[in-house]
Amino acid sequence: MQSYLSGLASFLAVTLSVSAAGAQTVDVAAGQSRVHSLTSVSSTSRVIDLTHPFDQRTIYWPTETGFQLIRGKAGITEKGYYYAANRFSAAEHGGTHVDAPIHFFEGRHTVDQIPLARLMGEAVVIDVSQACAEDPDYQIDVGDLRDWETTHQRQLVDVIVMLRTGFGRHWGDRKRYLGTDQTGPDAVAQLHFPGLAPTAARWLVEHRAIKSIGIDTPSIDYGQSKRFQSHVMLFEHNILAFENVANLEKLPAKGATVTALPMKIAGGSGAPVRIIATIEVD
Ligand SMILES: [Zn+2]
Numbered sequence: 001m002q003s004y005l006s007g008l009a010s011f012l013a014v015t016l017s018v019s020a021a022g023a024q025t026v027d028v029a030a031g032q033s034r035v036h037s038l039t040s041v042s043s044t045s046r047v048i049d050l051t052h053p054f055d056q057r058t059i060y061w062p063t064e065t066g067f068q069l070i071r072g073k074a075g076i077t078e079k080g081y082y083y084a085a086n087r088f089s090a091a092e093h094g095g096t097h098v099d100a101p102i103h104f105f106e107g108r109h110t111v112d113q114i115p116l117a118r119l120m121g122e123a124v125v126i127d128v129s130q131a132c133a134e135d136p137d138y139q140i141d142v143g144d145l146r147d148w149e150t151t152h153q154r155q156l157v158d159v160i161v162m163l164r165t166g167f168g169r170h171w172g173d174r175k176r177y178l179g180t181d182q183t184g185p186d187a188v189a190q191l192h193f194p195g196l197a198p199t200a201a202r203w204l205v206e207h208r209a210i211k212s213i214g215i216d217t218p219s220i221d222y223g224q225s226k227r228f229q230s231h232v233m234l235f236e237h238n239i240l241a242f243e244n245v246a247n248l249e250k251l252p253a254k255g256a257t258v259t260a261l262p263m264k265i266a267g268g269s270g271a272p273v274r275i276i277a278t279i280e281v282d
Contacts, residue, residue, distance in 0.1 A: 044282070050214075050258070050275040051096045052246045057172055059218065059244065060094030062180070062187035067095060092270035096244045098262040099220070101235035103269040104228060109238050111268035118211045118240060123258040123277060124148065124159045125251045129166030132194040136179060138165070139197035139222050145204070152254055156208045160258050164248040165194040168216035171246065179223050195222030198229035205237045212260075214242030214275075242275060251277055 052058060058067045067090045074084035092111075093099065098119075101108030109115075126148050132138045140163055149155055170176035179192025194217055201220075204210055213220065213234065220241040221230045234241060242260060257278045262271035 044280060046279050046281055048247055048250050048256075048277045048279065050246050050248070050251075050260075050277055051273070052171055052244060054088070054090065054095050054272060058095040059171065059174060059177055060091055061218065062178070062183045062191070063185055064091040064094055065089075090272065092265065092268055092272075093243070094272075096242070096246060096273055096275060097270050098260065098273045099231065099235070099241040099243060099270045100268060101238045101240055103235060104231040105235040108235055109240070110266070111262055111271045112264045112266045114240055114262070118238075119260045119262070121211050121258065122159050122254070123162050123214075123251060123256045124152075124156065124254045125162045125164050125248060125256075127164045127253065128194070129164055129249075132165040132167065136167075136192045136194065137222060137224055138194040139200075140165075140194065141197040141200050142203045145200060148253070154254070156204065156210055158209060158211060160211050160260075161204075161213045162242075162245060162248055162251065162258075163196060163213065163215040164251075165216055166249070167193055168246055168248055171244075178218060191218075191223030193217040193219070193223040195225065196220050196230045197222075198233060201230035201233040205233055205239065210239060212240045212242065214245045214260075216245050216248050218244055242273060245275060252279060255280065 054067045055069070056066065060066045068088060070087040070089065072085045072087060075082065077083050093103070098111060098114070100111040100114060102110050126140065126144055128138065128140050128144050131144075145156060167177060174181040177193065180187050180190035182190060195215065196213070198221075204213070217223075219225070219228075219231075220234065220243060221228045231241070258275060259278075260273050260275040262273040265271045
């Protein structure tokens with residue numbers, strides 16, 4: 001009973017925080033079954049890691065220093081046990097990470113203030129990989145989102161929207177993934193990768209109610225963006241973004257359950273995040 005009550009309490013906390021953030025609701029039964037499928041990985045469910053590893057090759061914005069692992073001691077101690085401990089250093093924004101709304105809008109959620117309900121839930125995958133293969137500057141627009149809705153006979157409400165540009169397959173190759181392998185301030189103008197069109201960001205905040213959005217490129221705005229209007233539009237409404245998401249080609253167009261837990265940096269504008277998806281398989 002105690003554990004049931006504490007579980008119920010944490011569920012209510014999630015529900016309440018969502019209500020405070022916007023007009024979204026969580027289905028109690030669905031929430032419980034999702035927790036069950038995550039904790040007992042059975043033959044009927046599969047877990048997919050949507051996270052790139054953090055190492056020397058992890059891709060960061062051209063103006064950022066990359067991820068650094070500072071090796072500490074590793075080996076057998078005088079007392080006979082093995083011990084290893086390192087340090088790391090990293091920008092908030094690089095590798096698979098979350099942009100907290102305050103990243104582009106003053107007064108909105110910092111990473112520790114993001115309601116958990118925006119980090120968990122059903123993911124839908126908008127596949128624009130064909131268009132992006134033909135045009136690295138492609139911007140996903142309202143038509144792409146509406147095409148998904150028409151195909152699946154559903155509205156983009158209470159879901160985590162994942163934009164699959166196909167650029168995830170270029171991970172590790174800075175030139176292809178970013179459009180340039182140069183670094184420093186001058187390299188920013190040479191960035192070429194797809195993103196969400198500001199018109200689509202506006203449509204999502206004005207006509208739909210999504211939990212959050214993710215993309216398999218370094219930024220929710222396309223590489224050639226100068227004013228980052230999709231960031232501004234989404235973040236004004238406290239809709240956060242996941243960037244450099246991995247393995248989106250392994251997800252179905254709907255029905256996967258995503259859990260994305262960023263490092264809880266108090267006051268942070270973003271953070272590295274571990275994102276996983278659970279898929280039910282027959
Ligand atoms: Zn970011």
